Amino acid sequence: MHHPVRAALWVLAYLLIALAPLALSLIQLDPGRGFWVNLSVAAGFVGLSLMGLQFVIAARSVHVTGLFGPDVLLRVHRQITALIAVLIFAHPIILFVWDARFLALLNPFTSPPRAKFAVASVVLLSILIITSVWRRRLKIPYQTWQVLHSVLAVLVVVTGVAHVLLIGYYVSEPWERALWVVYSAVFIWIGLWVRVIRPLSRWRRRWRVVHVRPQPLGSHTVRLEPVSSDSYGRQGFSFSAGQYAWIQTGRNPFSINYHPFSFSSSAENPQSVEFTIKTEHGFTARVGELEPGAIVYLDGPWGQLTMDDNEGPGFVFIAAGVGVTPMLSMLTTMADRGDHRPCWLILGNRNESEVICSAEVNQLNERMANLTVVQTISQPGTNWNGRAGRISRELLDEVLPENRARMQYFMCAAGPVMDTAQSALVELGVPVARIHSERFAMA
Numbered sequence: 001m002h003h004p005v006r007a008a009l010w011v012l013a014y015l016l017i018a019l020a021p022l023a024l025s026l027i028q029l030d031p032g033r034g035f036w037v038n039l040s041v042a043a044g045f046v047g048l049s050l051m052g053l054q055f056v057i058a059a060r061s062v063h064v065t066g067l068f069g070p071d072v073l074l075r076v077h078r079q080i081t082a083l084i085a086v087l088i089f090a091h092p093i094i095l096f097v098w099d100a101r102f103l104a105l106l107n108p109f110t111s112p113p114r115a116k117f118a119v120a121s122v123v124l125l126s127i128l129i130i131t132s133v134w135r136r137r138l139k140i141p142y143q144t145w146q147v148l149h150s151v152l153a154v155l156v157v158v159t160g161v162a163h164v165l166l167i168g169y170y171v172s173e174p175w176e177r178a179l180w181v182v183y184s185a186v187f188i189w190i191g192l193w194v195r196v197i198r199p200l201s202r203w204r205r206r207w208r209v210v211h212v213r214p215q216p217l218g219s220h221t222v223r224l225e226p227v228s229s230d231s232y233g234r235q236g237f238s239f240s241a242g243q244y245a246w247i248q249t250g251r252n253p254f255s256i257n258y259h260p261f262s263f264s265s266s267a268e269n270p271q272s273v274e275f276t277i278k279t280e281h282g283f284t285a286r287v288g289e290l291e292p293g294a295i296v297y298l299d300g301p302w303g304q305l306t307m308d309d310n311e312g313p314g315f316v317f318i319a320a321g322v323g324v325t326p327m328l329s330m331l332t333t334m335a336d337r338g339d340h341r342p343c344w345l346i347l348g349n350r351n352e353s354e355v356i357c358s359a360e361v362n363q364l365n366e367r368m369a370n371l372t373v374v375q376t377i378s379q380p381g382t383n384w385n386g387r388a389g390r391i392s393r394e395l396l397d398e399v400l401p402e403n404r405a406r407m408q409y410f411m412c413a414a415g416p417v418m419d420t421a422q423s424a425l426v427e428l429g430v431p432v433a434r435i436h437s438e439r440f441a442m443a
């Protein structure tokens with residue numbers, strides 16, 4: 001964390017906003033309602049304000065994401081959702097246990113609108129959690145889930161606020177009304193910012209496809225150049241090697257169909273950037289259809305897998321499959337800078353015909369005298385006479401230098417490969433603080 005004071009201030013502001021509605025339940029409640037009702041109301045209020053704050057975390061603002069990193073925010077987003085579920089479910093359960101007459105509010109035919117909104121909010125929250133935790137098992141395509149997730153999240157908050165307003169008990173004083181107005185305004189502002197203002201700023205900074213070159217297994221490397229500049233006349237943006245950007249294609253930047261990809265080109269040439277994209281099923285399967293001249297919108301740069309923030313006497317890059325992309329960016333940047341520090345690229349692939357960017361790796365090997373490339377193939381064909389097997393502790397022990405503990409390590413691969421490499425490195429004496437990794441999965 002580069003700005004601990006700013007980060008602490010954000011956390012403080014977060015806690016203040018999350019807990020502010022507690023004042024409503026603590027100050028205003030009529031003493032006759034008793035401890036259990038107060039506790040239930042407090043749980044509901046904090047759950048609702050935490051739910052609203054999830055939009056701040058998910059909005060990918062440079063201020064927040066840049067400070068904490070997207071991985072940390074994603075973890076926090078998930079953990080806070082668990083806390084929200086506990087609080088929001090506790091709210092009615094406490095009431096039901098305290099006084100069984102509250103159970104009558106569950107009858108949709110006789111319950112007042114305020115109770116109907118409460119039930120709707122809890123049901124929607126349950127659907128939101130189930131469809132997120134079991135998205136893959138339920139076979140919900142990512143794109144559909146993304147839309148569903150946003151719509152459900154907005155509906156949970158709107159129905160929750162409607163429930164509070166209809167109870168009316170917490171909007172009688174002017175300061176209470178002011179609090180709700182401020183909360184609603186912030187909520188609407190975040191929505192406008194994410195869906196209108198930020199896309200508009202992307203519109204002013206469009207990129208054009210220069211060429212698309214095929215890679216193995218139907219994957220592609222796409223080269224882009226900026227076509228327009230922002231109001232300050234700036235074209236494109238600078239990035240640190242190892243970072244990534246969200247890519248969106250199409251006629252306008254308002255679509256929510258954007259995907260994260262690591263830059264695979266040199267950070268020394270931000271006016272001409274490359275991404276290497278492995279074919280999955282949706283967006284990635286259509287990348288090969290991009291024609292030169294097609295317009296692309298980029299949102300970034302993001303990510304903290306960078307050498308610039310992690311200086312060392314040498315670098316070890318460990319990647320499997322398409323995880324090679326951020327490593328290529330870091331190595332090409334070193335080559336362009338004339339950085340002669342020793343580095344190792346340890347690459348794992350299933351089959352020798354599946355090696356993405358092998359031509360680029362070979363070029364780097366020729367350009368960089370201090371680069372050692374170690375390729376290993378886990379299921380080699382009969383013609384492969386190189387190293388066979390997975391990236392393992394034995395392999396790392398064999399190829400890493402004596403002063404391995406002083407190197408900086410960057411890893412990007414599927415989960416199991418990263419877990420093996422991480423524990424192997426720690427066993428080999430590498431401090432955890434020198435191991436940096438990126439996972440190509442967010443949901």
Ligand SMILES: Cc1cc2nc3c(=O)[nH]c(=O)nc-3n(C[C@H](O)[C@H](O)[C@H](O)COP(=O)(O)OP(=O)(O)OC[C@H]3O[C@@H](n4cnc5c(N)ncnc54)[C@H](O)[C@@H]3O)c2cc1C
Pocket residue numbers: 141142143244257258259260261262263275276277278279280281282283284285303322325326438439440441442443
């Ligand atoms: C930080 C980061 C950097 C990445 N860099 C690269 C790279 O350099 N090259 C590369 O080939 N891939 C990269 N990926 C993976 C890439 O984003 C996904 O493979 C791609 O979004 C899949 O799109 P699709 O429509 O073809 O997916 P589908 O086939 O529909 O889904 C495949 C899986 O990809 C994930 N996914 C799909 N859409 C998104 C999205 N909008 N946001 C987040 N995850 C999504 C989901 O887990 C989904 O289950 C990166 C991912 C992350 C998080």
